[in-house]
Amino acid sequence: METLYNFQSSCCTFFIIILHLIAHFCIFVKKIMISTEFIKQVLTDQRRSILRKDQGIKREALDQIAEKISLPHVHVITGMRRTGKSTLLRQIIAKYYNDSDFYYINFEDERLLGFKAVEFNIIYEVLIELFGEKKTFFIDEIQVVDGFETFVRRFYDDG
Secondary structure: OHHHHHHHHHHHHHHHHHHHHHHHHHHHHHHHHHHHHHHHHHHHHHHHHHHHOOOOOOOOHHHHHHHHOOOOOOOOOOOOOOOOHHHHHHHHHHHHHOOOOOEEEEOOOHHHOOOOHHHHHHHHHHHHHHHOOOOOEEEEOHHHOOOHHHHHHHHHHHO
16 A cells, blocks of 8 residues: 555656646746747837937948948947947938838847847847848847857858
């Protein structure tokens, strides 16, 4: 009788562990679903925001970019804060991408604080779902994401 009791006790413990694992899996799946929906909202908001941004006064650099924009390279716009980099970015989007043929991500958005480079593929999949396949990424404040270089390199290498 004692052996049967241990067997039943072991089965009961095993069953409880399985239920516990199923519950954790459901919570994990729910978090993924929520985070994907959340990312969709953030990216939609950001795209709407950049397209609503005033183009301001034409930047001299806009003409210099014309020579380089068609080259299949990663282009970086650098400069001090509040000097018009985002305005230049807006002008590039309007002039060379018809306000449509691009992806835009802004990591200065507090909703993306703590974003990890390993999660870039989630953003990429959401961007494709929302806006279709594009070849051009405009990423503002990417330096706040540790390890961003690996993502940029992978997409550059993939064409």
